[in-house]
Amino acid sequence: MKKNAVEALRAGIDLGMTHIDTAEMYTGAEEIVAEAIRGRRSEIVLVSKVLPSNASYKGTIRACDASLRRLKTDYLDVYLIHWWSGGNPIAETMRAMEELVAAGKIRHIGVSNFDVDQLKQAQKALTRERIGCNQVMYHLRSRGIENVLLPYCESQDIALVGYSPFGQGDFPEPTSKQGRALATIAERHGKTSRQVALNFLTRRESLFAIPKAGAVNHVQENAGGVGWKLAAEDLKRIDEVFPVPSKDTPLDML
Numbered sequence: 046m047k048k049n050a051v052e053a054l055r056a057g058i059d060l061g062m063t064h065i066d067t068a069e070m071y072t073g074a075e076e077i078v079a080e081a082i083r084g085r086r087s088e089i090v091l092v093s094k095v096l097p098s099n100a101s102y103k104g105t106i107r108a109c110d111a112s113l114r115r116l117k118t119d120y121l122d123v124y125l126i127h128w129w130s131g132g133n134p135i136a137e138t139m140r141a142m143e144e145l146v147a148a149g150k151i152r153h154i155g156v157s158n159f160d161v162d163q164l165k166q167a168q169k170a171l172t173r174e175r176i177g178c179n180q181v182m183y184h185l186r187s188r189g190i191e192n193v194l195l196p197y198c199e200s201q202d203i204a205l206v207g208y209s210p211f212g213q214g215d216f217p218e219p220t221s222k223q224g225r226a227l228a229t230i231a232e233r234h235g236k237t238s239r240q241v242a243l244n245f246l247t248r249r250e251s252l253f254a255i256p257k258a259g260a261v262n263h264v265q266e267n268a269g270g271v272g273w274k275l276a277a278e279d280l281k282r283i284d285e286v287f288p289v290p291s292k293d294t295p296l297d298m299l
């Protein structure tokens with residue numbers, strides 16, 4: 046498993062997919078990333094996360110230091126609080142984040158699974174830095190963030206990083222109405238249905254996707270999701286079969 050993961054990560058780097066996301070919560074993942082990026086750190090946008098239970102002022106700094114040791118690097122490009130829990134005051138977490146920036150241990154501050162109200166509280170707590178990104182679940186069957194959260198993030202120049210872009214084991218079956226629609230679009234562009242999904246989910250400058258792939262062939266397929274554009278008729282068809290819900294839904298939390 047470790048060998049396959051390292052090979053997959055290195056294949057992704059070779060293909061230009063240099064945004065690597067990990068977290069202290071993912072047991073052993075930071076050590077695997079460290080091995081994969083050895084000798085190539087300058088090419089990577091490296092992201093990790095602190096657990097809410099560790100996100101006190103001192104706990105955030107300790108957690109970051111531990112992640113840096115596991116990743117065998119002296120800085121992170123972005124450091125996130127993994128989700129909002131309310132257990133530690135967000136002002137303390139953000140104060141620690143700013144101290145980490147000042148110390149050169151992280152370059153940018155991010156959050157994950159934050160709704161608009163939570164984002165505003167995090168922003169208010171900052172005195173010198175700003176929120177660079179918000180990482181949330183975003184896939185074709187989960188588009189509720191497009192109603193309120195995405196417009197707010199765009200208004201604040203906050204990137205929205207979508208995890209689980211293929212859903213969580215429930216990507217549309219080829220024989221379903223949604224699956225057939227994706228296949229038709231894919232055939233028109235000489236792509237796969239998953240490549241169509243990735244292209245749609247990164248269709249705006251503010252949108253990023255972080256697909257998980259543990260095998261080189263999956264990484265290669267993911268790479269084909271960028272570098273081309275869906276036509277207006279494609280976007281219309283996707284909206285028809287994957288409609289945006291009428292109101293925001295609660296953010297899923299992982």
